[in-house]
Structures are given as C-alpha cells and as structure tokens.
Amino acid sequence: xDKVRIAxxxxxxxxxxxxxxxxxxxxCEVYALCDSAPGRVEERxxxxxxxxxxxxxxxxxxxxxxxxxxxxxxxxxxxxxMTLAALDxxxxxxxxxxxxxxxxxxxxxxxxxxxxxxxxxxTENFIYYPPILKxxxxxxxxxxxxxxxxxxxxxxxxxxxxxxxAFEQDPTANEWRKDPILNPGGLCWDDGVHxxxxxxxxxxxIEQVSAIVSKDQDFMFEIPSAVIWKFKDRTCLGSYEYSNxxxxxxxxxxxxxxxxxxxxxxxxxIHVTRCTGEMRDLPPILIIKGTETEGIDVPSDWMESFNGxxxxxxxxxxxxxxxxxxxxxxxxxxxxALAIYEAARTKKAVDPSSMV
Numbered sequence: 001x002d003k004v005r006i007a008x009x010x011x012x013x014x015x016x017x018x019x020x021x022x023x024x025x026x027x028c029e030v031y032a033l034c035d036s037a038p039g040r041v042e043e044r045x046x047x048x049x050x051x052x053x054x055x056x057x058x059x060x061x062x063x064x065x066x067x068x069x070x071x072x073x074x075x076x077x078x079x080x081x082m083t084l085a086a087l088d089x090x091x092x093x094x095x096x097x098x099x100x101x102x103x104x105x106x107x108x109x110x111x112x113x114x115x116x117x118x119x120x121x122x123t124e125n126f127i128y129y130p131p132i133l134k135x136x137x138x139x140x141x142x143x144x145x146x147x148x149x150x151x152x153x154x155x156x157x158x159x160x161x162x163x164x165x166a167f168e169q170d171p172t173a174n175e176w177r178k179d180p181i182l183n184p185g186g187l188c189w190d191d192g193v194h195x196x197x198x199x200x201x202x203x204x205x206i207e208q209v210s211a212i213v214s215k216d217q218d219f220m221f222e223i224p225s226a227v228i229w230k231f232k233d234r235t236c237l238g239s240y241e242y243s244n245x246x247x248x249x250x251x252x253x254x255x256x257x258x259x260x261x262x263x264x265x266x267x268x269x270i271h272v273t274r275c276t277g278e279m280r281d282l283p284p285i286l287i288i289k290g291t292e293t294e295g296i297d298v299p300s301d302w303m304e305s306f307n308g309x310x311x312x313x314x315x316x317x318x319x320x321x322x323x324x325x326x327x328x329x330x331x332x333x334x335x336x337a338l339a340i341y342e343a344a345r346t347k348k349a350v351d352p353s354s355m356v
Contacts, residue, residue: 001318003027004029004317005028005029005068006022006030006032007032007064007067008071008073009034009058010096011033012037013169013173014096017254017306018125020048020303020306021308021311022071025314027314031053033052033053042054061091062086068091069118069119069317071094073096075176075183076098076101077176080108090116092119092120092313093113093120094323097194098333098337099327099333099334102184103338103355106330106331107331109327120323121316121326121330122325123313124194124197125305125309126275126305127197128304128312129275129302129308130298132305135202135270135285138285143287144264144269147202147203147263147264147265148235148237148265149238150199150202150231150237151240152239152259152261153240153259153261154191154241154259154260155243155248155257155258155277156223156242157245158249158256159256160250160252161251162249165253166303167254184338184341187242188213188227189337189340189341192336193336195240196332196333197325199238200333203238204231204233206229206352207230207233207351207352207353208350208351209228209340209343209352210228210349211227212225212226213225221244224241224242224243224244226241251279252279253278257277258274258280259275260273260280267289268288270287271288272284275302276302283297312324339351339354
C-alpha cells in the first residue's frame with residue numbers, strides 16, 4: 001500500500017489537533033469525516049479545505065470499501081465497540097487514549113487485534129513531542145548517567161492569554177467525561193496516561209504505585225493530587241503532581257495547562273520546560289550539569305506531537321510494522337491509571353499488574 005485513505009470518526013475539539021498531521025502526510029488522504037452532530041462534518045471539511053466523503057453514521061464508514069483506516073476520536077465508552085467493529089470490517093484502527101475503561105475491555109481489544117489482519121494502535125501524542133523525544137535521546141546518550149527520578153508537574157490556569165487561542169472550543173464537549181459510567185476517572189485518568197506513556201517510554205514499566213487523589217463535586221477536577229511510583233527492575237522512582245491556579249492567566253495556544261518534566265540522573269538532570277502551555281521563558285530543554293546549565297532549542301509547538309502520532313500510524317501501515325503504541329502497551333497504561341485510584345482508596349501501594 002502506497003497511500004492510506006483514512007476516515008476521521010469524531011470531529012469535535014480534539015480533531016483540531018489530530019487531523020492536521022494526516023492532512024500533511026504525503027502518503028495519506030483524509031478520505032472521509034464522520035460525526036453525528038448536525039453540520040459538523042461539513043464545517044470541518046470547509047475548515048480543512050478538503051472535499052471528503054461526509055458521513056453521520058459509523059456504519060457508513062465500516063461499509064465503505066475504499067476506507068483503509070480509521071482514527072477514532074470518540075468518548076472512552078465507545079472505544080471497545082467501535083474498535084472491534086472496525087477491525088472486523090478490515091480497517092486499520094487508531095484509537096484515542098486511554099485505550100478503554102477496564103482491563104477486561106483491554107483484553108478483548110488485544111484479542112481482536114491479534115486476530116485481525118490489520119494494524120491497531122492507541123493514539124498517544126506526548127511521546128512524539130520534540131522536546132520529549134530529545135530528552136529520550138539525551139538520556140540514552142548517558143549524558144546524565146543512570147536515571148533515578150522522573151518527575152512531572154502540571155498546573156492548570158484560569159484562562160488563556162487573550163488572542164493566543166489556536167482554535168475555538170465547544171464548551172459542551174467534555175460533558176460526557178463527568179459521567180463515571182462513561183469515563184472511569186478524572187485528570188489522573190484522562191491526562192495521567194500521557195505521563196505514564198512518556199515515563200514508560202523513557203525508563204520502562206511501572207511496578208508499584210502510591211497516590212493521593214483529591215475529589216470534589218467536579219468529577220474531573222482531581223486537584224491537588226500526587227502520584228509516586230517505582231519503575232520495574234530499576235532503582236528509579238517517578239512522580240507527578242497536579243496544581244491549580246484559577247486566578248492566573250497562562251501563555252498557551254491550545255489549553256491553559258502547563259507541563260514541566262524532569263529526569264534526574266547520577267551525573268545531572270534533563271528538564272523539559274513546556275508541552276501544552278508556554279508559561280516559562282526558558283528553552284524547551286535544559287541540561288543541568290551541576291556547574292552549568294545548557295539550553296537546547298528544538299521545535300516546541302504542541303501540535304508537533306500530534307503530527308508525529310499521525311506519521312507513525314500511517315508509516316506503520318505502509319511499512320507493515322508494529323505501531324509505537326501497541327495495544328499491550330495501551331493496556332499497561334490503563335493498569336497504571338486504575339492502580340492510582342486503588343492506591344488512593346486503600347492508602348496502600350498497588351502493583352499495576354494486579355489490576356485485572
């Protein structure tokens with residue numbers, strides 16, 4: 001196959017981030033758009049300057065023999081049935097993170113993927129963010145020695161700096177996330193998988209998790225929260241924390257969230273100073289050596305992470321190789337997320353592999 005015809009299923013807010021990479025790929029055609037909301041597919045087609053097939057029912061996508069692959073940008077409770085249906089219809093499938101709501105669902109998706117003759121991957125953009133990729137390159141070079149601590153910190157601000165928003169967002173798009181039947185958790189679940197995926201790509205699997213997760217009337221708003229874990233077979237810990245600054249305006253193009261990441265080793269440290277937001281006046285990468293700090297400039301627009309994710313899916317199909325985020329890896333991130341809530345509930349450390 002030298003060109004992949006893809007259908008975008010779900011054209012809500014996040015499609016603004018996921019679709020441009022497919023539009024740019026020389027071996028990809030955004031062949032169809034599918035969304036049940038009245039007028040949305042027409043609006044997106046106009047926005048992106050394309051003339052695709054316009055569908056309002058997923059069965060239309062499944063029954064179109066010209067569609068090679070689907071990008072599922074749908075609520076979490078629909079990941080399992082839509083993935084199974086698409087694989088059964090002979091489509092390559094990219095499913096938005098988190099992979100699913102439970103380990104039973106993950107196992108069902110893995111079984112279907114192993115049976116299928118097509119590719120299945122979980123969409124995870126963070127691991128393609130150029131500063132995160134550069135941090136992995138530097139880590140593997142040995143510049144900071146043996147890693148012993150990885151830290152993530154996220155701050156949510158009250159608003160974006162005026163005039164910087166890259167696109168207009170539908171404020172009702174997240175209503176389904178507030179339903180625990182449709183969505184198992186809040187920020188530690190929905191955003192946390194980005195951090196677990198990054199940490200696991202940097203260092204390796206996670207074997208022990210402890211957590212304090214704050215809860216209030218807003219199901220999604222788990223702030224402040226803190227999670228700590230041990231990497232398997234490594235003398236290395238990881239952590240992430242959420243904080244809230246509702247009275248602060250943040251410099252950012254996409255969401256009012258700032259992410260700061262650190263890898264500490266026996267010879268020094270690597271800091272990734274931005275991701276979603278652009279809050280700090282610092283280079284995107286810092287190498288801290290004890291007596292000096294070196295800044296490294298790499299592309300740091302968060303959109304580049306989504307472009308990288310699109311590239312990997314299309315390239316994996318054309319090159320007939322396993323995508324970077326396999327369903328087995330996706331399951332591990334779900335296990336870590338569920339272990340966080342179990343650890344917070346029991347006030348005890350939890351092994352993610354025990355989540356079955």
